[in-house]
Amino acid sequence: MLKKVNAVPLSEPGQSTRPAPPHALATGWQGAPYPAVVLDHDGVLLVANDAAEALLPFGPPEWLTSARSDGGRVPGEIDHRSFEAHPVPHDDGAATWWLVEDTDTRLALDALRVERKRAALLGDASAALLASLNIDRCTEVAARLAAEHLADAALVIAPPVRRQCSTVVCLRGQEPVHHALRVDPAAVPGLSEALQGFPPVPSRWIDPASAPEWLRPEGFGEIGSMVVTPLPGLGVAAGALVLLRHAGQPAFSEEEEIFARLYAARAGAAMSAARMFAQQASITDTLMRELLPPRLSQVAGVEFAGRYRPAQDTERIGGDFYDVHPAADEESLAVLGDVCGKGLEAAVLTGKIRTTLRALLPGADNHDRVLNQLNDTLLDPVSTRFATLVLASARREGAGVRLRVSCAGHPAPLVVRADGQVEQVSSQGTLVGVMPKVRTTTAQITLGPGETCLLFTDGITEARGGPLGEEMFGEDRLRRALADCVGMPADAIVEHVQMLAAHWLGARDHDDMAVVAITAPRGRHLTAVGGHSRGRFTA
Amino acid sequence: MTPQDRADRLWAAVSARDEFEAEEVVLGAVEAGVDPETVLLEVIGAVQRRVGQEWAANRLSVAGEHAATAINERVVSALVLSLPRVRPTRAKVAVACVDGEWHALPARLVAEVLRLRGFRVDYLGAQVPTAHLITHLHRTGPDAVALSSSIATRLPTAHATITACQAAGAPVIAGGAAFGPEGRYALLLGAQAWAPDARSAADRLATPLPLPRLGHQAIDDLPHLADQEYTMVSRTSALLVKAVYTGLEDRLPEMGGYTEEQRQRTAEDLAHIVDFLTTALYIGDEGLFTGFLAWTADILAARSVPARVLLPALELLAAELRDFPRATALLEQSAAVLSTDPDPAPATGSRPAPQAQHLPGATTT
Secondary structure, eight states, X not given: OOOXXXXXXXXXXXXXXXXXXXXXXXHHHHTOSSOEEEEOTTSOEEEXXXXXXXXXXXXXXXXXXXSOTTSOOEEEEETTEEEEEEEEEOTTSOEEEEEEEOHHHHHHHHHHHHHHHXXXXXXXXXXXXXXXXXXXXXXXXXXXXXXXXXXXXXXXXXXXXXTBEEEEEEETTSOOEEEEEOOOXXXXXXHHXXXXXXXXXXXXXXXXXXXXXXXXXXXXXXXXXXXXEEEEOSSSEEEEXXXXXXTTSOOOOHHHHHHHHHHHHHHHHHHHHHHHHHHHHHHHHHHHHTTSOOOOOOBTTBEEEEEEEOSSTTOSOOSXXXXXXXXXXXXXXXXXXXXXXXXXXXXXXXXXXXXXXHHTGGGTTOHHHHHHHHHHHHOOSSSOOXXXXXXXXXXXXXXXXXXXXXXESSOOOEEXXXXXXXXXXXXXXXXXXXXXXXXXXXXXXXXXXXXXEEEEOHHHHTOEEOTTSSEEOHHHHHHHHHHTTTTOOHHHHHHHHHHHHHHHHTTOOOOOEEEEEEEOOOTTEEOOGGGTSOOEEOO | OOHHHHHHHHHHHHHTTOHXXXXXXXHHHHHTTOOHHHIIIIIIHHHHHHHHHHHHTTSSOHHHHHHHHHHHHHHHHHHHHHSOOOOOOSOEXXXXXXXXXXXXXXXXXXXXXXXXXXXXXXXXXXXXXHHHHHHHHHHHOOSEEEEEOOBGGGHHHHHHHHHHXXXXXXXXXXXXXXXXXXXXXXHHTTOSEEESSHHHHHHHHTXXXXXXXXXXXXXXXXXXXXXXXXXXXXXXXXHHHHHHHHHXXXXXXXXXXXXXXXXXXXXXXXXXXXXXXXXXXXXXXXXXXXXXXXXXXXXXXXXXXXXXXXXXXXXXXXXXXTTOXXXXXXXXXXXXXXXXXXXXXXXXXXXXXXXXXXXXXXXXX
């Protein structure tokens, strides 16, 4: 029972102008909707209003009677409800304490904190999961985050491929480990459905005692609880997530299961995207392989080197191409060309031309015939597909190299002589793929040791830039640059030319740029054949 | 024979462009029992450093440098092919140069050292557009990217590349002279690690690099970029070069008699100054610009040309950039250093682009 305390008598009328003390029996106070008590300096209850009497039938709690009235609000619990006591100090050391219940606020704040934490986790998880389009990395991240935030350990199981499931296991605080397992998912209740993504299933409990051995991570110890959650992907199942807790830990609550599903949705989408990317990239690679410029090296005693830079930095192929075809009679055929258009479509056309030229190789000693046969295949009344081309047949003769060069609508190659002279090859001809007949002249050149013939496309000479901006790189500048390249290996020359053009361009747009160098090896030996062995001496 | 002796022999062969002799030196070293890592770094690497020094001191042309490097590249290939293959058992590392970087050999040496030590290495080389590098990272998911850059003006691109690698979930170890003394720019640009040479890179990669921070924004590394000075100055750099060039023509009548090639070289020199200025604005490090000017002054001093010939260009630049407080402060400071110090200390640190023999006055002595 609440102690009944005599109220302090009202001051007599006229004696004082002081306001009535708060514990005066004002009806407003007595009937106020908030509980209020007056405690003296020692925390002894002096008076309580109606609401307080109802709330505190056994007197004020210890946390209130021991609270300091000059220290601001004091939180505490009454009857499993949460309150804040607001003190209003009196002159005599007593204080009126208004009790304001904040149970709902606190519950809301607690819920908010949990939700915020989860939202932050989902946000971080999404960022981490989406960072990599690599399926292995993505799966590792999915397992690691789950083991850190949802359970003591997590397994991510991918849908079986040829009856093999690739899984990633992660114990909390450890590195994820990959396994490829030949297992039967049907042996685990709910796992097959989760892996197929059909029929739709919620998370499913597994009895740890009946779980197969492969579901028990090595070194985990006794399993307390285990739950399987599907990883729904982007329209295709991405796999299943198995969460494990140690024995003695509380099992997964319903809320935790719901949250695990939210997490699984994100992880599944990221893994699906990664798998699709891998498939697409592998297709692109296979198709692209034939279109990539080849790696050139030494053929039959003649050095070849090529460098290619496509117009679009995001692509690896474009409308310029080159090839070197070794021939049985020791005369190799180098081809460099430029088709109309840019980008992938142009690259596809280069692929057709390269294939056609390969088929025409048996008669390749006759440039005019090759060009006209190619012309016939390109001529098409519907679409205009044309190309400029330069053919160079190279044969080692003694220490030098004999060249036959034919241009078809293409910039004439330049020859770097041992004395630093740079000469233009005197061959010219018409485009391929426009007129019924291609007309070209073939130039005969002999390269001495260390001399180079450089084939290039107009992407080099027409590169716009320079220190002042809009100037063309131009053939004169290319000639001056080549004059510095006397005696350089073919590799170094093509690299040098591409670098100068790249510096000239800076960050500006450009066309496809290709260069091929044909060099007579200098000095006393034939450089390593194919660049791989120690080489052989010339006589 | 010490590695140094072999390096001297290799240098002689490379200088003579004698590929055969170069190969003999290197394969001979391995046959004589020299550890392949030592051959790579203390014979071939030493020669490549010397190539860099000769070039920086203007004793070797860019074409000459290319010729020497091409021979060194082939020698590395020959060496690697002569060795038994090491079965990769350790972390997967992608080794690449920053886009626009043409010095591939340092990265190649890192790649080969990592291979010798059993790392799984993808060597992408130079001229790898960042987009390709990122696609490669998604496809292969390496444990780390080793990123090489030798020229400081590639730092803004390096920053974009580092950020992109990290966004793709791959931590980055940076290396090369561009990243400054003690690699200070590498850490500034958010790289997880920096290594001064191939051996320390391999040592560092023996323990996993920390994973990239989530939600990291590139601008957090360099908050000063918010003032947009870098953006505005770099966007107008060609116009700036033109304006300064025209200003120099007005001031210095002797430029009227320049040949076409001299004019181009002068414009290129100015473009380099502007490049380094914009890079310093990007990084927010004045030492990068003053260091470059000190190096330039050093080259000029070697030709008995006073560094003061750079002053008119700096003044004209300052006039063009008067609305940009950070650029103005940088130029004032550099001008003060150049006009008071007749013999500035040689620049250490990053490798500047070769230039400055063509500024007005520089060719007159």
